[in-house]
Amino acid sequence: MSHEWDFSFLITYSGVLAKALGSTLKLAIVCLAAGMLLGCVFAVARTSRSSALRFVGAAYVELFRNLPAIVLLFWCFYTIPLLTGIGNDRFLTAAVAFSLYAGAYFTEIFRSGINAVDAGQWLAGRALGFTPFALFRDIILPQAVKNMMPAIANETIEVVKLTTVAATVAYPELVYTAKLLSDTEYRPVEAYTAVEGVLLLALLPLAVLLFRLERTMRRTN
Amino acid sequence: MVYEWQFGPVFRYLGLLWEGVLGTLALTGGALLLALPLGLMLALLRLGKLPVLARVAVFYIEFFRLSAAIVLLYWFYFAFPVLFNITLAPFHAALLAVGLQAAAFYAEVFRAGIQSVAAGQWEAARAIGMRRNQTLRWVILPQAIRNTLPILLARLVDLIKTSALAAVIAYPDVVYAAMRIASQTYRPIETFTVLGVGFFVVIFGLSQASRHLERSVAIAR
Numbered sequence: 317m318s319h320e321w322d323f324s325f326l327i328t329y330s331g332v333l334a335k336a337l338g339s340t341l342k343l344a345i346v347c348l349a350a351g352m353l354l355g356c357v358f359a360v361a362r363t364s365r366s367s368a369l370r371f372v373g374a375a376y377v378e379l380f381r382n383l384p385a386i387v388l389l390f391w392c393f394y395t396i397p398l399l400t401g402i403g404n405d406r407f408l409t410a411a412v413a414f415s416l417y418a419g420a421y422f423t424e425i426f427r428s429g430i431n432a433v434d435a436g437q438w439l440a441g442r443a444l445g446f447t448p449f450a451l452f453r454d455i456i457l458p459q460a461v462k463n464m465m466p467a468i469a470n471e472t473i474e475v476v477k478l479t480t481v482a483a484t485v486a487y488p489e490l491v492y493t494a495k496l497l498s499d500t501e502y503r504p505v506e507a508y509t510a511v512e513g514v515l516l517l518a519l520l521p522l523a524v525l526l527f528r529l530e531r532t533m534r535r536t537n
Numbered sequence: 538m539v540y541e542w543q544f545g546p547v548f549r550y551l552g553l554l555w556e557g558v559l560g561t562l563a564l565t566g567g568a569l570l571l572a573l574p575l576g577l578m579l580a581l582l583r584l585g586k587l588p589v590l591a592r593v594a595v596f597y598i599e600f601f602r603l604s605a606a607i608v609l610l611y612w613f614y615f616a617f618p619v620l621f622n623i624t625l626a627p628f629h630a631a632l633l634a635v636g637l638q639a640a641a642f643y644a645e646v647f648r649a650g651i652q653s654v655a656a657g658q659w660e661a662a663r664a665i666g667m668r669r670n671q672t673l674r675w676v677i678l679p680q681a682i683r684n685t686l687p688i689l690l691a692r693l694v695d696l697i698k699t700s701a702l703a704a705v706i707a708y709p710d711v712v713y714a715a716m717r718i719a720s721q722t723y724r725p726i727e728t729f730t731v732l733g734v735g736f737f738v739v740i741f742g743l744s745q746a747s748r749h750l751e752r753s754v755a756i757a758r
Contacts, residue, residue: 387736473603484607505615505616509616515608523603
């Protein structure tokens, strides 16, 4: 093993890397927010009494869960400008593709969280005279959220990892920036090891949170 | 502006697309052959009696679960060969990146499967004089693997989706073939639509098979 490690160029480019990390986090936060919103809407549709709405919810989940993210991203990359007339915006492309993708997973998390709440809770709430909305908000949702927390933490990690795929449409996040730096400095070992390290450090708090949530779940159940 | 869809040019390149399909199959199959035994070994180490090896297994699993597949692909293709002074074809780099990561996911599936077998099975085997590894081989694993078959299949879906990323290191899989066809025909929208439909049919079929299997396993129990 003759490679001489030299991370010094990363210090020279620390501003560029910080900006790249910012771009990664920006995309991740937007996709998480939009994905959870889509998840709420389609989870309500999937648990609704109307069979048409249930079908729409199921179709959404199946369509976006059964496609590789990179294929969805490329498809959006070429199709969004055509449908909307907006020029190629790399952030927009990635945000739309990954929000739709994450939304399908959040739909399933929210749906199973709501379904896991004992049916007797609905009946008891109705018997006490709660309106359906108040019953959902004050009784069902708090219990469902507790059940869903590990899955939400896990999906959050997956979404942050997912944003790295945006490098393939040249969105200047961490991986794309690492590739540029590696190509200009000819230091692939340091560039890719550094980006792996930065991403692991960014995800570590989430992983610890997930571990704690799972432990709490095992204890309370 | 009304877009005129033209699938004709894409279908003239079906031969290239088919070669890509074979590339994807080779990578997915190879990664599966690497990941299944390695995953089982990691699960056994994690549940085993040697704390040091259990720690190593936990570290391996968490490391690869938190790593983004694209970063691993770039690392094994651009950094790993420099570090060890070897040359690595895109196929082998992709095989390592995708296979080693999949092993971490399969390890967790096997662990859950082994833990799902009732403790009484261990005790009964011991009572009739079976040793620990005999019990594992003849009593626990057959039941564990049957219980985990649906999840193993569901994980195959994730593996296929991850393999699709190998195009970023120019491994000639089906996504890479689509990229070439898109640039040769100037028909990226049609090309990626065909690719998306193809992936959807395969992955949706596997997801349905996994669900079907889940029901039959549940009945058999």
